[in-house]
Amino acid sequence: MSEKDKKSIEEESKSCITRRSIIKGLIGTAGVGVFAGLTLPFGTIKNTSGKKKRQKIAKGDKLVFAVGDKANQIIKVDDLPLHKGTLAYPKGKEEHHNLILLFHSPVNNFQEPTKMDFITKNGFAAYSAICTHMGCTVEWYPHKQFSFDFPHLFCPCHQSVFDIFHGAKVLAGPAPRPLPQLPIMISDNIIVAAGDFNGPIGPQPGGK
């Protein structure tokens, strides 16, 4: 093979490589383009929740039953004898994050860190009903359950237990924070809110 031939072969193969790399480059660019072209529209998909801010509970908001036969009726003091509890809403602001667990227990059992001025003199207390773990609704347990032989709030999802006499502090289970407490008072024989919850409600996004 003459020098010349070799050279021309080399050159040809070089040009081959360039052609290939051009094609590779083109395919690469096209790939990135298609990918980006698909990502952009996906990124702009709108959520349908149209999420509004929670309406804050204000002083004087009346509480109504959230469930049961008396749903939507204003809760009167006689509706909840001792050891009874119910899910409640602030009237006119019935949204999930305002769900309240209202109960009636012997007033002398309440201790710090319960906000003592948030409960009423005859032993009504109210907490957010949204578990701080993953947002299930907690339940009122006036009786013994597992090893807890006193009234407590219980979350059926992962069995968190909240101590109603000590500011809903977590006695068992994975809940990270106590339930926020709602200040309540009695006026004209009905139970009304005295302000908003004293902490963020339910699980917090992004691990906050």
Added chain:
Amino acid sequence: MYKWLNERLDLERFKEKYLSKVFPVHPTYFFGEIALFSFVILVLTGVYLLFSYTPSSQLITVNGKKLPMAYHSILVINSQPFGLIVRYVHHWAAHLMIAALMLHMARVFFSGAFKKPREINWVIGMVLFTLAILAGFTGYSLPFDALSTVATGIGFEIANSIPYIGNAIAKFVFAGTFPSPGSIPRLYMYHIFLVPLLLLATIGIHMVIMVKQKHTQPKENKEITKGTKILGIPMYPQQISLMIFVFLFTTSVLFFLASVLPVHNVEFFGPPTLQTPMVKPDWYLLWIFGIIKLIPGSWNIPLPGGVVINPEVIGGLIIPSIIMGFVTVAPFLSKSKEAVHYWEPLEHKPVASSIGMAIIVMLVALSITGYQAELNIPLWVCRIFVLTLPTVTFLIALSLTKKGKA
């Protein structure tokens, strides 16, 4: 007819190439097939359900009661002559598919078939398994009853609690805070389109690779043929007839289960309420549920920006991903470099077999933890068991398999 088709499609070649594929004969080789047939039944029953299901959580008034449309459409399905049984078969087939996949994985693992040269198919199989679980999770949400809304809400909260990006991801996946008006249509899209499509593709790749690489052979075959040939029955006619039998058998078992053991009775759970019912995830997710319960609420790993990695993320995502990830990369951790063509006895890979058994024991222990409160076992006992039982299993298995080797 055959001649006419043959002239055009060259059926003879196809017959030689594929219909004579050799299948080894051993009962454990049917687990994969059962999973496949369950998938077929899922598609068939799913199509039936699609005719009547309404993917919407909007409330409508039926006989004076306000019901979500999705929930109501399930009641309509239940009232059709075959509706209830088809729904139950669909639900049971989902359980059976996942159970069969697990058994199939166990066979592949303990026989050493996951190792070289079948690493790729093991990884694809894990993808398939994950997709099957996703299909189960998204399907669980669709009836929109009291139980399924809570369970799906928990899935939302786990995604939501990922540091920094969780909220955006969760809102994208669930179309806003679950349950939003868009949530059910989106989950429905995943359940009937995206996940099945991906499943179909993965199943296809999994099978093509399997045909290309051939099955691992039961050990006796090596002695019989002196390692020179593969032994088994051809696809056509023997294996096909066996497959038809397995398919019919699977179908009849599913119909039997559906008729004697009703699952997910939506009328009993009722439409979503404010009160949360006692929820448990499906059995195949119970182990993750167990981990979530075991992680103490105080485990928070602080990150910059006042954000924490909270116990939900650790228990619901990080630890399960570590376990699944570890299983997925198993073939790449194995030190032996020879290609496996015959079943490896357990004692050929004492460490791998023992780890495999330890993982199974751990998953069972975690699943039991899911029922810890009902079984009245204190959490600390569960914590000890979940850590010690797998270790003990590992050590016992290791000493036994090592002894077998000697």
